Amino acid sequence: KQEVTQIPAALSVPEGENLVLNCSFTDSAIYNLQWFRQDPGKGLTSLLLIQSSQREQTSGRLNASLDKSSGRSTLYIAASQPGDSATYLCAGNTGNQFYFGTGTSLTVIP
Amino acid sequence: EAQVTQNPRYLITVTGKKLTVTCSQNMNHEYMSWYRQDPGLGLRQIYYSMNVEVTDKGDVPEGYKVSRKEKRNFPLILESPSPNQTSLYFCASSLMRKTGYNEQFFGPGTRLTVL
Numbered sequence: 001k002q003e004v005t006q007i008p009a010a011l012s013v014p015e016g017e018n019l020v021l022n023c024s025f026t027d028s029a030i031y032n033l034q035w036f037r038q039d040p041g042k043g044l045t046s047l048l049l050i051q052s053s054q055r056e057q058t059s060g061r062l063n064a065s066l067d068k069s070s071g072r073s074t075l076y077i078a079a080s081q082p083g084d085s086a087t088y089l090c091a092g093n094t095g096n097q098f099y100f101g102t103g104t105s106l107t108v109i110p
Numbered sequence: 111e112a113q114v115t116q117n118p119r120y121l122i123t124v125t126g127k128k129l130t131v132t133c134s135q136n137m138n139h140e141y142m143s144w145y146r147q148d149p150g151l152g153l154r155q156i157y158y159s160m161n162v163e164v165t166d167k168g169d170v171p172e173g174y175k176v177s178r179k180e181k182r183n184f185p186l187i188l189e190s191p192s193p194n195q196t197s198l199y200f201c202a203s204s205l206m207r208k209t210g211y212n213e214q215f216f217g218p219g220t221r222l223t224v225l
Contacts, residue, residue, distance in 0.1 A: 001169070004152075034208045043200065044216040052210045089153070095213060096160060096170055098143065102152035 002094055004026045006101035013080055021075040023090035028071030030092035034059050035064050035107045047088075048075070051067070057061045062109050080108045111135045114217035116201050122223045125189055131186045131220050133201030141204040141211060142184040143168070144176065146197040147219075153200065160206070191224040198222075207208055 005025040011017055023033075031052045036044040047065040048057045048074070056065040061078040073090055087103040114135045123129055135142065143158040145168075155168030159178040173195055175187040184203075188195060199220045205212040 010148075029194055032214055036216075043218045046215065049213040051212075063224045087219065091153070091214070093183075098158075098164065098214070099169075100145075100153040107129060 001094075002097075002099040004090065004092070004099050004101040006088075006090060006104050008104060009102070010105040010107075011049075012107040012109060015080060015082060017080050017108075018076070018078050019080055019106070021088050021090075021106070022078070023073040023075070025071035025092055025099070027089050027094055028095055030066070030068065030071055031094065032093045033066045033073050034067050034092065035073075036089045036091065038089060040087075044089065047095060073096070077106075080106075082108045082110045111217070114201055114203055114215050116199075116217040116219060116220050119218060121219050122225065123205070125192055126190050129188050129191060131188075131199060131201075131222070131224075132152050132182045133186065133217060134182050135184075135203040135215070136182065137200075137203060137205070137215065138181065139203035139215075140181070140206045141214075142178065143202045143204075143214070144174070144184070144186045145200045146170065146195075146201065147200060156199075179222050188222075191222075193224050196222060198225050 007022045033050045035047040050066045063076040066073045091100045122183040144156040157176040159165045192199045200219040202212045
């Protein structure tokens with residue numbers, strides 16, 4: 001069964017720092033990988049999708065990469081802002097099933 | 111506006127009283143799915159559907175039923191709810207392409223409490 005680990009579980013940084021969130025799958029046969037943001041009490045907002053033929057995606061200050069050989073993904077956030085404070089979740093699919101990590105709770109201190 | 115809607119958003123019920131949570135999407139997506147989110151366990155997939163009349167179990171299907179009679183709707187049915195089904199439920203949908211799944215879009219969530 002696929003297990004997804006996100007490290008660290010929680011992170012607190014001062015505004016302006018660059019940071020890296022990590023996600024790893026026990027089964028490296030991930031087809032697509034998606035990063036989400038979840039604000040307290042809210043739903044999930046899609047940030048980036050890396051499809052099977054891709055290795056990374058960028059959107060604004062966010063960059064996500066996927067190493068399929070190891071089943072590891074990283075989300076890089078540049079010049080963090082207080083508005084980035086949220087829980088970040090990674091999810092990947094093996095076949096038609098999707099598996100989520102438990103998330104990294106990020107706090108950006110002004 | 112492209113969206114996934116769920117109803118109700120909040121529900122408090124009692125053990126054994128059948129309930130249905132509706133999910134609808136207006137993006138003509140083939141793939142729809144239900145998840146539950148519990149503290150410390152993250153999101154776990156309950157059921158998914160790849161198209162009308164095609165459904166399959168996820169990781170935690172026990173105690174749940176689904177149906178996909180129309181492409182836009184994917185209701186979640188709890189025929190005899192129990193307290194361990196108290197959770198935050200999310201519906202999601204995605205386009206399916208030859209290169210794999212496109213991004214998943216999520217509904218706002220349904221917070222269910224079973225007493």
